[in-house]
Amino acid sequence: MSKTSEDRAGRRRFMKTVAAGAASGAVAALPVLSHTNPKSRGKAQYGMLIDLRKCAGCQACTVACKSEFDVPLGVGRSWVEYVEKGSYPNVGRSFLPRLCNHCSDPPCVTVCPTGATYKRAQDGVVVVDSGVCIGCKYCVQACPYDARFYNPVTGFADKCDFCLHRVSKGLVPSCVNTCPAGARMFGDLADPDSNISKTIARNRVSVLRPEMGTLPNVYYIDADHADPTDAKRAETGEIRVITHRRDPKRR
Numbered sequence: 001m002s003k004t005s006e007d008r009a010g011r012r013r014f015m016k017t018v019a020a021g022a023a024s025g026a027v028a029a030l031p032v033l034s035h036t037n038p039k040s041r042g043k044a045q046y047g048m049l050i051d052l053r054k055c056a057g058c059q060a061c062t063v064a065c066k067s068e069f070d071v072p073l074g075v076g077r078s079w080v081e082y083v084e085k086g087s088y089p090n091v092g093r094s095f096l097p098r099l100c101n102h103c104s105d106p107p108c109v110t111v112c113p114t115g116a117t118y119k120r121a122q123d124g125v126v127v128v129d130s131g132v133c134i135g136c137k138y139c140v141q142a143c144p145y146d147a148r149f150y151n152p153v154t155g156f157a158d159k160c161d162f163c164l165h166r167v168s169k170g171l172v173p174s175c176v177n178t179c180p181a182g183a184r185m186f187g188d189l190a191d192p193d194s195n196i197s198k199t200i201a202r203n204r205v206s207v208l209r210p211e212m213g214t215l216p217n218v219y220y221i222d223a224d225h226a227d228p229t230d231a232k233r234a235e236t237g238e239i240r241v242i243t244h245r246r247d248p249k250r251r
Contacts, residue, residue, distance in 0.1 A: 045104070045124035046162055047189040047217035048176070049196050049205070050097050052224070054183035057082060057095035061175035061184065068163065068174040075149040077160040078175055082242040083224050094224040097184075099175075100147040100160040101208065101216035102126045108139035108148060117157065124190075124217065125164060130156045144212045162186070189217060 057080055065071065065078045078099035085092050106126050108117050116133035119126050128139075133156040140148045140157060151158040163173035167186075171177070176184040187196035206223055207216040 043122060043124070043190065044188045045190040045217060046167070046186070047102065047124075047196065047219065048099070048162070048173075049185040049199055049219045049221065050223075051183045051185070051221040052095060053222045054181040055080075055095045055097060056181055057093075058180065060178050060180060061097060064174045064178035065160070071158075072151065072153050075151065075158070077158065084240040084242065085224070096220075096223060096225075097175075098145065098147065098208075099218060100126060100143075101145055101214065101218045102160075102162065104215035104217060106214060107142045107144065107212075111138045111142040113138065123167075123188075125162050126159075127161050127164070128157050128159065130154060133157050144209050144214060145216075 059080055062076065062079050066076065069077060071077055078097065081096045081098060083094045083096055085094075102119075102125055104124070106117075106119060109119055109126065112118075113136065114132050114134055116129045116131075117126065117139050118129070135150060135155050135157065137150050137157065140150060148157055148159045150156075163171075163175075166173060166177075172186045173184075176186045185196045185199060187194040189197055189200075191197060192201075200219055203221050205219040205221055206225065207219055208225065210216075
């Protein structure tokens with residue numbers, strides 16, 4: 001082989017090595033779910049933890065969700081509420097991301113007349129089967145978290161499903177992947193060795209409306225659950241919740 005041919009062959013080998021390294025680096029950079037041996041534990045229960053100490057209310061999660069599912073204007077699978085408290089000049093603002101809580105005891109499943117809404121046995125995610133849904137909106141009314149909506153384009157009930165099309169491939173939900181502050185964590189709550197379970201064990205967490213007995217699987221760190229329907233405080237202007245939802249009163 002001539003020196004010129006050897007140089008060309010060497011360059012080709014070099015380029016192949018660089019390309020392989022770049023590809024492996026790109027794959028490694030993708031946020032993926034960490035799993036323990038499934039044989040060592042029972043059924044999974046996927047859940048989410050949102051750390052409000054990190055959330056800046058940028059709405060990147062809201063935009064990512066709308067883009068991922070082409071959600072129509074005026075409705076949403078997830079959103080971020082702005083909670084303003086106090087009277088001028090002593091005021092403060094915090095943020096509260098909202099989405100389906102994928103409850104362990106979901107009332108939306110109970111009221112569905114066709115069985116279109118159900119809780120998946122393998123991972124605890126609450127989903128809607130559009131092939132069975134008749135758009136009656138019973139589940140929309142039954143949800144204590146205002147997390148469901150009637151999709152005017154499809155004619156079916158719609159909501160967050162933890163991006164199952166991504167999770168099934170080992171990727172995290174779109175909102176988790178997009179959050180620039182890393183405020184969201186997704187994983188298996190039934191696995192004590194998962195990152196989300198360990199983080200919950202180390203921190204004081206809360207859920208939305210625990211009095212409803214639905215056993216939500218979305219947890220918050222340092223959340224402000226101020227209720228804008230509190231008549232006494234609302235009269236003084238101490239609490240104001242800004243949300244894009246059609247019903248301004250939080251449920």
